Amino acid sequence: MPEDVINVLLVGVGGQGTILAGRVLSRAALSLGGEVKVSDIHGMAQRGGSVVTQVRFGPRVFAPVMAPGTADFMVAFEKLEARRWLPYLRADGWLIVNDQELPPLPVLTGAATYPEDLVGEMGRLVKHTLALDALDLARRAGNVKAVNMVLMGALARRLPISRAAWEAALASSVPGRFLEVNKKAFQLGWEEGA
Amino acid sequence: MQELLIGNHALARGAWEAGLRVAAAYPGTPSTEIIEALARYPEVYAEWAPNEKVALEVAIGAAIGGARSLAAMKHVGVNVAADPLMTLAYTGVNAGLVLVSADDPGLFSSQNEQDNRFYARMAQIPCLEPADSQEVKDMTKLAFDLGEKFDTPVMLRLTTRIAHSYSPVESGERREIPLRDYVKQPAKYVMLPVFGKARHRVVEERRQKLLAYAETTSLNRVEWADRRVGVITAGIAYQYVKEALPGVSVLKLGLTYPLPEKLVRGFVNAVETCYVVEELEPFIEDQLRALGLAVTGKELVPRVDELSSIIVARTVGAQVANLDPGLVDPDLAAAALAGTAPTAGPMTGTERPATPALSETEAAGDLAAREAAPALAQRAIDARTKDAGSEPVKEAAATAVPADLPGRPPLMCPGCPHRGVFYVLKKLRLVVAGDIGCYTLGATPPLQAMDTCICMGASLGVAMGLEKARGAEFARRVVGVIGDSTFLHSGMTGLLDMVYNGGTGTLIILDNSTTAMTGHQDHPGTGYTAAHQPAPKADLEQIARGLGVRRVQVVDSYDLEAVERAIQEETAAREPSVIIARQPCALLKKEKEAVYTVDPEACLACRYCLDLGCPALSFNGEQAVIDLVQCNGCGLCARVCPAEAIRKAGEEDA
Numbered sequence: 001m002p003e004d005v006i007n008v009l010l011v012g013v014g015g016q017g018t019i020l021a022g023r024v025l026s027r028a029a030l031s032l033g034g035e036v037k038v039s040d041i042h043g044m045a046q047r048g049g050s051v052v053t054q055v056r057f058g059p060r061v062f063a064p065v066m067a068p069g070t071a072d073f074m075v076a077f078e079k080l081e082a083r084r085w086l087p088y089l090r091a092d093g094w095l096i097v098n099d100q101e102l103p104p105l106p107v108l109t110g111a112a113t114y115p116e117d118l119v120g121e122m123g124r125l126v127k128h129t130l131a132l133d134a135l136d137l138a139r140r141a142g143n144v145k146a147v148n149m150v151l152m153g154a155l156a157r158r159l160p161i162s163r164a165a166w167e168a169a170l171a172s173s174v175p176g177r178f179l180e181v182n183k184k185a186f187q188l189g190w191e192e193g194a
Numbered sequence: 195m196q197e198l199l200i201g202n203h204a205l206a207r208g209a210w211e212a213g214l215r216v217a218a219a220y221p222g223t224p225s226t227e228i229i230e231a232l233a234r235y236p237e238v239y240a241e242w243a244p245n246e247k248v249a250l251e252v253a254i255g256a257a258i259g260g261a262r263s264l265a266a267m268k269h270v271g272v273n274v275a276a277d278p279l280m281t282l283a284y285t286g287v288n289a290g291l292v293l294v295s296a297d298d299p300g301l302f303s304s305q306n307e308q309d310n311r312f313y314a315r316m317a318q319i320p321c322l323e324p325a326d327s328q329e330v331k332d333m334t335k336l337a338f339d340l341g342e343k344f345d346t347p348v349m350l351r352l353t354t355r356i357a358h359s360y361s362p363v364e365s366g367e368r369r370e371i372p373l374r375d376y377v378k379q380p381a382k383y384v385m386l387p388v389f390g391k392a393r394h395r396v397v398e399e400r401r402q403k404l405l406a407y408a409e410t411t412s413l414n415r416v417e418w419a420d421r422r423v424g425v426i427t428a429g430i431a432y433q434y435v436k437e438a439l440p441g442v443s444v445l446k447l448g449l450t451y452p453l454p455e456k457l458v459r460g461f462v463n464a465v466e467t468c469y470v471v472e473e474l475e476p477f478i479e480d481q482l483r484a485l486g487l488a489v490t491g492k493e494l495v496p497r498v499d500e501l502s503s504i505i506v507a508r509t510v511g512a513q514v515a516n517l518d519p520g521l522v523d524p525d526l527a528a529a530a531l532a533g534t535a536p537t538a539g540p541m542t543g544t545e546r547p548a549t550p551a552l553s554e555t556e557a558a559g560d561l562a563a564r565e566a567a568p569a570l571a572q573r574a575i576d577a578r579t580k581d582a583g584s585e586p587v588k589e590a591a592a593t594a595v596p597a598d599l600p601g602r603p604p605l606m607c608p609g610c611p612h613r614g615v616f617y618v619l620k621k622l623r624l625v626v627a628g629d630i631g632c633y634t635l636g637a638t639p640p641l642q643a644m645d646t647c648i649c650m651g652a653s654l655g656v657a658m659g660l661e662k663a664r665g666a667e668f669a670r671r672v673v674g675v676i677g678d679s680t681f682l683h684s685g686m687t688g689l690l691d692m693v694y695n696g697g698t699g700t701l702i703i704l705d706n707s708t709t710a711m712t713g714h715q716d717h718p719g720t721g722y723t724a725a726h727q728p729a730p731k732a733d734l735e736q737i738a739r740g741l742g743v744r745r746v747q748v749v750d751s752y753d754l755e756a757v758e759r760a761i762q763e764e765t766a767a768r769e770p771s772v773i774i775a776r777q778p779c780a781l782l783k784k785e786k787e788a789v790y791t792v793d794p795e796a797c798l799a800c801r802y803c804l805d806l807g808c809p810a811l812s813f814n815g816e817q818a819v820i821d822l823v824q825c826n827g828c829g830l831c832a833r834v835c836p837a838e839a840i841r842k843a844g845e846e847d848a
Contacts (some may be wrong), residue, residue, distance in 0.1 A: 015607075
């Protein structure tokens with residue numbers, strides 16, 4: 001059990017599976033025996049909007065949401081969302097970012113442009129950055145929708161949670177027929193995160 | 195010419211003189227006579243709506259449409275209309291809108307005695323309280339001007355005694371107020387979260403401006419007499435105070451929300467003892483106490499039942515008489531002392547229970563806690579400073595998000611069946627009275643095909659109000675849109691209103707066969723219960739026909755030609771019509787359709803397909819590109835492509 005509260009911020013785009021990833025992480029964190037608090041913060045769209053899940057765990061957790069500048073880890077499912085929520089990350093925190101672009105509507109329609117070199121810029125702003133092509137890894141695992149578990153695998157490397165706890169959390173959160181693909185995606189993320 | 199009118203008729207007269215064009219109500223004592231009187235004026239469109247919510251929505255549509263409008267209801271009616279009211283306070287109005295709340299202290303014909311001034315405070319809108327029929331008429335006229343000046347609905351609160359008592363009224367001429375222009379302003383009238391958030395700030399700024407107005411308006415006036423005793427009062431209670439306590443100084447509030455802080459403070463400070471006399475709840479009194487002013491009110495004046503002169507004499511009068519019997523009306527004082535008058539309830543005069551005092555130990559503890567507080571705060575600051583020296587303080591990675599970072603607004607999903615309907619509505623440049631659900635996103639770019647969104651179920655009431663304000667020809671250009679779940683929630687009454695009251699509008703029910711926005715819950719139209727047990731399935735066509743709509747069409751939401759044809763036919767029809775645009779929610783599809791691809795040779799780079807706002811469609815510079823992962827195979831893009839460059843995968847060479 002960590003002495004302090006560990007704050008993990010999961011950011012992405014509606015439809016990417018951030019909420020399911022947050023559920024797996026929080027179930028795994030429960031194995032530590034302390035408190036876990038989770039907040040899903042999303043807007044009015046089923047899909048396409050900015051989605052944030054905050055997971056906090058430790059011996060004692062009060063507020064279900066963290067303050068800006070206090071996230072120990074930010075797992076970003078999409079680069080632009082990583083930049084949008086970066087102020088939540090500690091300067092010496094870990095940014096795990098899926099090197100994937102999902103252009104928002106203003107970009108699709110030509111009203112705005114997608115910023116260039118976001119990963120490079122963020123790498124200069126935070127101490128630790130791990131960028132990975134989670135979409136490709138998910139494809140290799142057998143399903144493009146498994147991006148979320150690739151990212152959880154990369155995060156798992158850096159958290160004091162046992163592999164057994166992660167696997168139990170996966171099994172209890174994912175329907176049986178998708179379990180093998182998700183386990184494989186998690187493993188690929190774990191290896192990539194080394 | 196002076197004549198004796200009940201308050202309700204004075205109100206109707208005042209509204210007519212003020213250029214009222216549209217009024218709606220559901221009958222309810224003591225408000226009923228207002229619409230009955232207004233319906234006799236040829237210049238005014240007055241209707242009975244199926245309920246108070248629809249009545250207010252019709253008034254809202256008319257006000258946004260540029261016509262002075264009014265909705266009248268009894269106090270409990272405002273409970274039914276509270277949903278549109280709270281958001282109307284955010285949107286504000288175009289032409290003035292008066293909401294009449296006729297409260298019923300004493301429950302002459304009601305199930306409770308609620309004090310609706312709290313609604314005005316909750317909505318942060320001005321509350322006017324007249325004290326006789328002449329004031330009813332004057333305040334009604336003023337309410338329209340006030341509403342237009344501050345861009346706010348105004349609550350005119352009557353009570354049974356005002357609404358149904360006759361007193362002299364000087365009648366005047368009608369002032370014809372030209373129809374204000376109708377301008378599409380989604381940021382003001384479509385209360386998506388992003389717009390609503392901005393409007394809440396406007397509401398707060400408006401409250402501040404209204405506060406400044408409250409300080410100087412003649413609606414609030416001081417009537418100086420003996421300065422040893424002051425009474426703050428409003429509405430009918432003012433009359434009881436003037437009768438029972440002829441010798442005291444009175445601050446009469448005509449505008450009871452927002453309360454003028456300087457004026458009341460000045461008055462309380464200028465008198466030796468200050469009482470608050472108001473009917474029902476301590477609405478004014480609590481606000482005075484919150485300002486730190488020492489006043490006496492509900493310790494004496496009952497909170498239950500209707501107020502009267504004798505109750506004022508028995509309560510405040512008994513106190514004041516100790517100081518100087520001359521301050522109290524002698525007849526009432528005698529009656530009060532004799533105890534011959536009927537009492538209002540148990541909470542009068544000396545019968546009230548004593549205020550429980552803090553015990554000595556409790557008081558000591560309380561004092562110690564208050565004295566200790568600053569020391570505790572300082573210790574916390576010291577501890578934090580010390581920590582900062584010994585441990586690294588958590589520092590944020592980046593203090594600000596770049597201002598030019600593209601936003602990520604919520605949007606309709608790839609394959610969403612609503613997208614094509616909004617595409618057609620935009621193409622036809624129709625005025626769209628919208629509703630709450632996924633389809634509210636039809637208001638956002640690039641579709642931007644929505645003019646209003648007030649609350650769940652409001653679309654058709656607002657469309658009806660727009661028609662009644664601007665005429666049937668304008669109605670040819672207006673449609674209401676609503677989802678299947680929302681239609682069953684509270685849209686049916688709006689449709690019923692349009693049929694009953696001779697509207698000619700068109701309602702498009704965007705039927706995706708679920709409650710999509712909240713995550714695909716069942717509803718009476720899906721045929722399943724919350725526990726997913728089979729249930730009788732409500733039939734939207736039959737409901738529409740049952741409500742009296744003769745023109746009901748069902749179209750395939752993806753068939754843009756059919757959608758356009760139906761909309762053109764039904765908006766042209768001079769009777770109410772319903773189009774049910776039906777396709778299940780894209781997220782409910784179990785099997786994915788074949789995706790669409792762009793033939794690079796054929797693409798003209800015209801960008802017409804981007805007007806759909808489909809997240810699967812973008813431009814790589816020279817031509818359209820479809821993201822095969824996101825594409826849902828709905829085929830709308832192929833239908834809007836003038837070059838036929840977008841084809842179903844596998845049919846590229848067709």
